[in-house]
Amino acid sequence: MNQDIKEILLTEEQIAEKVKELGAVLSDEYRGKNPLVICVLKGAVVFMADLLRHMDIPCEMDFMAVSSYGSGTESSGMVKILKDLDTSAEDRHVLVVEDIMDSGLTLSRLMELLRHRRAASVKVVTLLNKPERRKVDISPDYSGFTIPDEFVVGYGLDYAEKYRNLPFIGVLKPEVYSS
Numbered sequence: 001m002n003q004d005i006k007e008i009l010l011t012e013e014q015i016a017e018k019v020k021e022l023g024a025v026l027s028d029e030y031r032g033k034n035p036l037v038i039c040v041l042k043g044a045v046v047f048m049a050d051l052l053r054h055m056d057i058p059c060e061m062d063f064m065a066v067s068s069y070g071s072g073t074e075s076s077g078m079v080k081i082l083k084d085l086d087t088s089a090e091d092r093h094v095l096v097v098e099d100i101m102d103s104g105l106t107l108s109r110l111m112e113l114l115r116h117r118r119a120a121s122v123k124v125v126t127l128l129n130k131p132e133r134r135k136v137d138i139s140p141d142y143s144g145f146t147i148p149d150e151f152v153v154g155y156g157l158d159y160a161e162k163y164r165n166l167p168f169i170g171v172l173k174p175e176v177y178s179s
């Protein structure tokens with residue numbers, strides 16, 4: 001697995017420090033609001049699990065699965081809901097947790113849906129932000145790291161369902177996806 005990585009962009013330690021920081025900021029923001037924290041499966045699952053353990057306030061969690069990438073490195077532009085929430089978002093302070101905002105298509109579609117369901121507020125925290133690739137006018141409310149336009153894997157992020165379990169975030173060697 002590691003031989004497919006060109007370079008480590010963010011180490012396990014850098015990620016841990018940032019997640020702790022974000023947890024503290026979000027705890028202050030959502031204190032007394034019992035937020036509904038939504039993990040966007042599957043990519044955000046590792047970040048969500050770590051982030052929640054740095055939020056020292058009562059909150060609830062739920063999960064949604066959407067897919068736009070299939071097994072490639074380019075968004076198809078179509079965002080399909082594969083699994084919906086179990087909880088109603090109406091009148092809730094919703095915090096959407098994502099691993100990466102890239103074209104922005106996944107999150108813009110999700111935000112639209114949650115606002116339509118009359119959430120009291122909808123905000124996004126993304127660990128990674130890749131603004132150079134944006135196709136829609138959206139930016140995260142909270143972001144861990146701004147990264148260059150390279151395809152990254154690890155800490156939840158995959159290429160063709162592989163590499164999600166790497167503890168760091170790395171740039172994949174282009175020959176891995178172009179071959």
Ligand SMILES: O=P(O)(O)OC[C@H]1O[C@H](OP(=O)(O)OP(=O)(O)O)[C@H](O)[C@@H]1O
Binds near residue numbers: 098102104105158
């Ligand atoms: O800003 P965008 O261009 O929409 O890209 C970001 C989304 O793409 C990836 O998910 P994917 O659809 O590949 O599913 P996964 O989380 O199961 O890997 C990633 O986890 C984000 O959810």
Ligand SMILES: [Mg+2]
Binds near residue numbers: 043157158
């Ligand atoms: Mg993916």
